[in-house]
Amino acid sequence: MARILVTGALGQIGSELVPALRAQFGSESVVATDIRRPSANGGLGAGPFEHLDCTSIRQVQEMVRRFDVGGIYHLASLLSAVAEEKPQAAWELNMGGLYRVLEVARQYGCALFFPSSIGAFGPTTPRQGTPQDTIQRPTTMYGVAKVASELLCDYYALRLGVDARGLRLPGLISHTAPPGGGTTDYAVDIFYQAIRYGHYTCFLRPDARLDMMYMPDAIRAMIELMAADPGRLRHRNAFNVTAMSFTPEELAAEIRRHIPEFRIDYDVDPVRQAIADSWPQSIDDGAARAEWGWAPAYDLAATTTDMLDKLGGKLNATT
Numbered sequence: 001m002a003r004i005l006v007t008g009a010l011g012q013i014g015s016e017l018v019p020a021l022r023a024q025f026g027s028e029s030v031v032a033t034d035i036r037r038p039s040a041n042g043g044l045g046a047g048p049f050e051h052l053d054c055t056s057i058r059q060v061q062e063m064v065r066r067f068d069v070g071g072i073y074h075l076a077s078l079l080s081a082v083a084e085e086k087p088q089a090a091w092e093l094n095m096g097g098l099y100r101v102l103e104v105a106r107q108y109g110c111a112l113f114f115p116s117s118i119g120a121f122g123p124t125t126p127r128q129g130t131p132q133d134t135i136q137r138p139t140t141m142y143g144v145a146k147v148a149s150e151l152l153c154d155y156y157a158l159r160l161g162v163d164a165r166g167l168r169l170p171g172l173i174s175h176t177a178p179p180g181g182g183t184t185d186y187a188v189d190i191f192y193q194a195i196r197y198g199h200y201t202c203f204l205r206p207d208a209r210l211d212m213m214y215m216p217d218a219i220r221a222m223i224e225l226m227a228a229d230p231g232r233l234r235h236r237n238a239f240n241v242t243a244m245s246f247t248p249e250e251l252a253a254e255i256r257r258h259i260p261e262f263r264i265d266y267d268v269d270p271v272r273q274a275i276a277d278s279w280p281q282s283i284d285d286g287a288a289r290a291e292w293g294w295a296p297a298y299d300l301a302a303t304t305t306d307m308l309d310k311l312g313g314k315l316n317a318t319t
């Protein structure tokens with residue numbers, strides 16, 4: 001059976017996607033790759049791990065040939081706040097990496113999953129009920145690369161026959177690997193600080209409303225989209241998906257239902273606040289629901305309960 005290749009496997013998504021794919025398809029069927037080396041305890045479970053710089057087409061070709069790869073989840077990228085600090089590096093990795101992986105997918109007949117983001121929208125996009133097909137004029141390098149990537153995936157699907165599919169993911173909340181350098185990261189950090197110190201200083205304003213999703217829903221969405229009947233996919237790529245939409249003060253209130261003494265204050269980072277202000281507040285995921293049956297399982301209350309339970313257990317075990 002052809003194997004699945006995951007790039008950026010040590011990141012926030014990859015560290016939960018790889019074990020989920022291995023549980024479904026078998027450990028040896030999933031090749032985890034990253035430009036970093038895994039730590040001693042790994043975290044990805046049993047199965048192959050390879051060093052891969054996805055901006056090198058030769059390295060990607062060799063990996064696909066060596067492991068007889070049939071599908072690629074291409075996750076390697078810089079997140080929004082880091083991309084604003086290093087726009088040239090972000091273009092090189094986020095666009096350059098995708099272009100090379102798409103080329104290899106074309107040459108070897110691989111299917112490809114690409115994670116776009118709510119960052120693909122901009123200040124002129126309708127902010128409430130953001131439609132699937134709408135204005136996309138982002139003002140960040142992260143967003144510019146995401147829009148270009150969505151278009152490139154469409155081109156490779158329509159003109160070059162690559163089965164390229166993708167989601168516009170909202171902020172992801174998870175307890176396995178921390179995110180690094182995103183605008184929505186506060187919604188993960190807050191849980192670590194609430195459990196450890198009962199206090200969190202937030203870098204976004206109390207009323208900064210953004211779409212979010214708990215990682216188990218995101219992982220399921222990625223796997224379900226790649227398994228979906230292509231005949232039903234009118235969009236195929238860049239599906240809006242969401243599970244909830246909340247502000248920092250609403251998340252803090254939900255945490256307080258479990259930790260009544262929890263306190264939040266604010267030290268707003270103008271760069272990340274400006275990015276948040278340019279993104280939608282609630283997107284419409286009707287196309288994903290209609291075309292491949294998307295439905296989230298976790299709302300804010302269920303996410304908060306599960307995060308505090310799982311993360312509490314993990315942090316207590318390491319103290």
Ligand code: AKB
Nearest residue numbers: 079080117182183184
């Ligand atoms: C980020 O904040 O950069 C990401 C995203 C929403 O794409 N989490």
